[in-house]
Amino acid sequence: MHPHNIYISGVGGQGIIKTSIIIGESAMKNGLPVVMSEIHGMSQRGGVVSTQLKIGSSYSPLIEEGRANLLLAFEPLEALRALSMINQESYVVMNTSPIYPFNLKESKYPYPDPKIILDELDKHAKKVITLDAEKIAKEAGHILSLNMVMLGGAITIPKFPLSEEIVMKSMKDNLPEKSITINLKAFNDGFNVCKAQFL
């Protein structure tokens, strides 16, 4: 059976690795085989961060090009950069609040217009779900809960291999107790905003 592949991309400091661990650990505790790849080190100084999760039978944690079932993009530009990972059957869940690269002034290419980004994603994916995760996180109580907003959005896609309850249990195992209320609210708000886009 093909594994369910999740490609997560964004910018250093957005909590991407923690999000991935929560997904991976809940898969493992639910009896599903799971492998994950994360990149540490220099790339974290404001650079691109991506993780890859394969839930189901797989030896390597690297997703073949075009084989991600879900692209969970924490930043619009990083959604575009990861486009080669998806296909016409894939879902994209994307945070719409941009983080501009520091060297944009010298860049050969501009930061694309939000409309262009959406059109491009629509062209390559089955469905694109968008949410302003930054705004939702702030309203939930803290900007740092942005990653849980995204996680809430991720699990709304059809055939996501883990239930809401299992993921929430894993959140409790992996997040500090003092921030769990905010994080659970962020998760639920992200879930609701994305779920509504499937109705």
Place this chain on the structure above:
Amino acid sequence: MNIKDILNGKEKETLFLLGNEAAVRGAFEAGVGVASTYPGTPSSEIGDVLSILASDAGIYFEFSVNEKVALEVAAAAAASEVRSFTFMKHVGLNVASDSLMSVAYTGVRGGMVVLTADDPSMFSSQNEQDNRYYARLANLPLLEPSNPQEVKDIMKYAYKLSEEFEIPVILRTTTRVSHMRGKVELSSLNHAKQNGFFEKDPKRFVPVPTTARLMHQDLVKKIDNITILANETSLNTIHDRNGHIGVITSGSAFNYVMDVIEENNLPVNVLKLTFSYPFPEKKVLEFLETVETVMVVEEVDPIMEKEVMAVIGKHGIHKTVNGKLNGTLPMIYEYSPDIVLEGFGRMLGVEKFSEDTNTKFIPVPNRPPTLCPGCPHRAAYYAIKKAISYLNLEDPIFPTDIGCYTLGVESPYEAADYLLSMGSSIGTSCGFSKSTEQPVVSFIGDSTFFHAGIPPLINAVHNKNQFVLVILDNSTTAMTGGQPHPGLPVDGMGKTAPEISIPKIVKAAGIGYLETINPMNVKKSEAVFQEALQFNGVAVVISKYPCMLIKSRKKKDKRIIMEVLEDRCNNCETCLQELTCPAMYNSEIGKIKIDTSMCRQCNVCIQICPEKAIRSKRIGGDD
């Protein structure tokens, strides 16, 4: 998961572990008593986890001053019958290699494992050297796990092997194994013996020509005996899928091979070599006889591929070996399932094996890593560049070193012209100073200074060099995640420790000009740099300010924000072009803005704005 589960987890329990975390559990299960490292990605998390758990586990752990010392600490422990573990990034083993060669000769009593974390594709390194050569250079057994479970299990196996043959064992991971996360089933812990006894035996432990000649004979004998084991061990397994094609592979490449052949249902038998040196010739020979064609899939250099060719040549077999050397697979960089699939396509003569991926995507701007908002290095770079321009110094050379500050290579700082390795900033400054008339300003971090900066500084003074050395002291080993170093009052196990003073070392080396600056004070820093640049001899400026990422740093004052006064800002962009702080940007209305959530209130932008258009403003209280 709580990090303490790595120690407290019970037998049969499963954890979702990073390869590096699994290595720590493996050390606990093997009963390691002494562990040592110098932090370096992709091995850093091993030290980070040990730093937290070593005390509770009853083992000694240290962040050594450099990898050579780390290896020597481990070697002495192993000579005293204590199981020891030293680990480092691939290039760290270059630093440790002098003693590695000798500990291969002397052998060990307690088990000793040297873990080298290679970095194919250079995610955070200056090269992608293949450290499997070190196993051959030193003549030491080599084990290559493919996933976190194997990392843990093979750690335990390595100690058994090491003690049985009284030889250090090299365990090689790559980034994708070190930073792969997966299910790991735990085994029981073994008691760590932290204290041993060193029984003298100079014939064994003091390699001078007369003894070393005998030691080398012993080493060769050991390796001959270990070869038998490598041929028989179940670590080297054949995945028989009734194929006529044979693939020989190891490490991460094994994972890609398996995914590709299962996904595409290819008629391929796989020989996985986890115990890959001494090369299991007999096992390989038997495997070769069962297949028609062979392909070797390995990262980075064609090492096993040449070994296979040697086996074929030695035994007069007629078989083509596909791999890097005949262009079936790429010669360099990390592999992936896609790359391995293309390799199969080339070997089988299938033009388009992979699906059509001719899809066009719109080009997007890149996002390189950069110095953080509030980073003291940015301020130091700004000030030195100003000082150089005030003095009209032409063609300055900036030798640099390994750390976050290497990011100074980017525009607008462009303060990195030459880099070789840890500590090379000072050694190469000596060379530039003697071989050019250009002014030389070199940069080194605090941890790197301790690691490899002191001997070249002594060299610089003794040989009457002329350059400015800037020691960027941010009170941590920042790039690898903030580990302590000898200049801090804390050791690797979190206990208080004597601080070694950088200024005292510099003075003791005979430096004639030494000043310490706070780089966040721009004017003062510029003045000091101007003085240093005019000094006759080696001048040292210590730029001291803590990394914004370290926890002990002063918290951000939430009642204060940095604000650009729109009526004063004339959009000259001096701040954007010369300081380039990621928290500053040009807004749609043509005025500079500061992202207050990113800003760390370092105040440098206030000092450099020609229009005095930036100020810090108290919010929530009286203005």
